[in-house]
Every structure is written in C-alpha cells, then in structure tokens.
Amino acid sequence: MLITCPYCGPRDVIEFTYQGDGNRERPQPASQDLDAWNAYVYDRLNPAGDHSEIWQHSGGCRAHLRVVRNTITHEILSTEFARGGHKSADNRAEDRP
Amino acid sequence: MAEQPLPERQSPLEPEYHPGSHGNFEHGVDVILSETRPGSILQLAAWPGEEKRLIEIIRKVTGLALPDGAGGGVSSGGRAAFGFAPGKFTVVDEAEGLAQAFAGSITPAIGTLTDLSHGRTAIRIAGPKAEWVMAKFFAIDFALPAFPLGAGRSTNHHDIFAQIQRSGADQFDIYVFRSFARSFWKALCHASEEVGYEVQ
Numbered sequence: 001m002l003i004t005c006p007y008c009g010p011r012d013v014i015e016f017t018y019q020g021d022g023n024r025e026r027p028q029p030a031s032q033d034l035d036a037w038n039a040y041v042y043d044r045l046n047p048a049g050d051h052s053e054i055w056q057h058s059g060g061c062r063a064h065l066r067v068v069r070n071t072i073t074h075e076i077l078s079t080e081f082a083r084g085g086h087k088s089a090d091n092r093a094e095d096r097p
Numbered sequence: 098m099a100e101q102p103l104p105e106r107q108s109p110l111e112p113e114y115h116p117g118s119h120g121n122f123e124h125g126v127d128v129i130l131s132e133t134r135p136g137s138i139l140q141l142a143a144w145p146g147e148e149k150r151l152i153e154i155i156r157k158v159t160g161l162a163l164p165d166g167a168g169g170g171v172s173s174g175g176r177a178a179f180g181f182a183p184g185k186f187t188v189v190d191e192a193e194g195l196a197q198a199f200a201g202s203i204t205p206a207i208g209t210l211t212d213l214s215h216g217r218t219a220i221r222i223a224g225p226k227a228e229w230v231m232a233k234f235f236a237i238d239f240a241l242p243a244f245p246l247g248a249g250r251s252t253n254h255h256d257i258f259a260q261i262q263r264s265g266a267d268q269f270d271i272y273v274f275r276s277f278a279r280s281f282w283k284a285l286c287h288a289s290e291e292v293g294y295e296v297q
C-alpha cells in the first residue's frame with residue numbers, strides 16, 4: 001500500500017502511523033456534555049467504503065495527513081495536510097496562529 | 098571569562114571504520130564510503146507562513162539559495178541545505194560555529210534553530226553503484242529525475258530515521274542519529290560488499 005505524502009511523494013505504508021478516525025469531533029476540554037464525550041471516544045462510522053482518516057508520516061517528514069482510504073480495497077483516494085482549511089481530528093486547528 | 102576550547106569530537110564509527118578496499122573489489126571499487134564530519138549540522142524550522150523569510154535568512158547567512166518546493170536543496174563550497182519537511186530545513190557547514198552565525202536572525206516570530214552538530218553523523222556514499230546500494234536500504238526512488246541534484250529526502254531504514262541529500266550525480270550524504278550511526282555504518286558496509294567498496 002502506497003500513501004502519497006503531499007511533501008515527500010509516494011511512500012510505503014510502513015513509513016506511516018495511523019492516528020485514528022478523522023471524523024471525530026473533540027468536545028472543548030471544559031465540556032461536561034457526556035453524550036458528546038461518549039461520541040468522541042466510542043462512536044465510529046466504520047464504513048465499508050471511503051473513510052476519512054488521520055495518518056502521520058512518522059518515518060518521513062512527520063507531517064500529519066488527512067487521508068481518504070477505501071476500507072474494502074485499501075485504495076487511497078486523497079491525501080492532504082491535516083492542518084489548514086480542514087478541521088483536524090482533535091479540533092485544535094482553529095487554535096493555531 | 099576566557100573561552101574554553103571545545104573538546105576534540107570523536108567519531109562514533111571509529112571502532113568499525115577501516116580505511117581501504119573491502120568486499121568484492123577485484124574487478125574494481127564501485128562505491129566509496131566516508132564520514133564527512135561536518136563541523137555544523139543545524140535544523141531550522143519556520144512557523145507556518147514564515148517559510149520564505151527563513152529561506153531568505155539561510156541565503157543571507159550561508160550564501161545558499163534554496164530552490165522552491167518540497168525537498169529542494171543545494172550544496173556548494175563546503176555548505177549544504179535542503180528541505181526535509183514542510184517549513185523545515187537541514188543546514189550543514191564543514192566549519193563549526195554556524196549556529197552562532199544565525200544567532201539573532203531567526204527571531205521567535207520566524208521560527209527556531211536547533212544545533213544537531215553533536216547529534217547526527219554524516220555518511221557519504223559515492224560511485225557508480227551508489228544508487229544501487231541505497232536502493233537496498235530505502236524504499237524511495239534514487240533515479241536522478243526523481244531525486245534531483247541537491248534535493249533532500251526524509252525516510253528510514255528499519256526505524257533508523259535518515260535524511261538523505263543528493264550531493265552529486267552518483268553521490269549521497271546520509272544524516273543519521275549519532276547513537277545509531279555505527280550500526281547503520283556496519284549495515285552499509287555489508288550492503289556494499291557485493292559491489293566492492295573503499296572506505297576513505
């Protein structure tokens with residue numbers, strides 16, 4: 001399986017670390033909304049098909065990536081930096097300068 | 098206060114560093130291995146949006162004009178620089194003291210400088226079979242069109258992180274963690290046996 005890092009180009013999957021489901025919305029740290037925390041910790045879409053995921057190019061440039069992968073075929077449909085215009089998995093993107 | 102002279106830096110490769118020809122060299126030596134021992138190895142990082150300012154500072158301090166684009170790099174006159182990650186650059190000088198030359202120019206608003214001179218070991222592989230030997234270690238494309246002169250790459254070999262710069266048409270400089278350098282060096286020597294290698 002090859003993942004095309006936007007910085008490094010196509011690399012073997014062994015250079016990457018899976019950082020989890022990219023669809024989670026992390027509640028604000030002070031939130032006491034137990035349903036929201038429960039959903040963040042446990043609820044997963046688990047689709048048979050295209051899935052938005054966060055991966056880190058840990059054995060290369062170390063950037064965090066948003067990857068859309070097909071869970072049936074393992075085809076990588078898109079890769080982009082997790083930072084930037086898209087909400088990151090932990091919702092912290094908007095806090096960055 | 099008088100400045101203390103720096104202690105002599107020792108090579109981590111020393112017990113396994115054997116100058117001369119080795120392996121299958123009867124029909125010629127096809128790669129030359131050496132430790133380049135640069136005096137300065139720096140990691141420079143720009144905050145998002147400050148990359149161009151940092152590239153300009155690198156040009157002013159070192160005279161090296163980094164090309165735009167991921168992994169772009171250049172080497173000339175005992176100095177080298179290349180991008181290894183978004184907004185991050187490795188800058189190398191034969192001479193010690195490059196970190197001091199940058200002092201004051203990389204302000205906290207622009208980014209950071211980390212002096213890795215004692216934390217990395219620089220190994221050079223050169224010769225007609227350099228690409229061949231490198232391809233046995235790293236799952237990246239070493240052909241000149243895919244890995245142009247001066248360019249840098251971040252990758253790893255059995256979890257030993259490595260930065261690689263192409264410093265010649267058939268020459269690569271590999272930067273590895275100093276604590277893993279001897280093990281990597283031994284593996285590189287073994288991998289070079291089949292083509293015949295010389296340690297300089």
Ligand SMILES: [Zn+2]
Pocket residue numbers: 005006007008009057060061062063
């Ligand atoms: Zn990468």
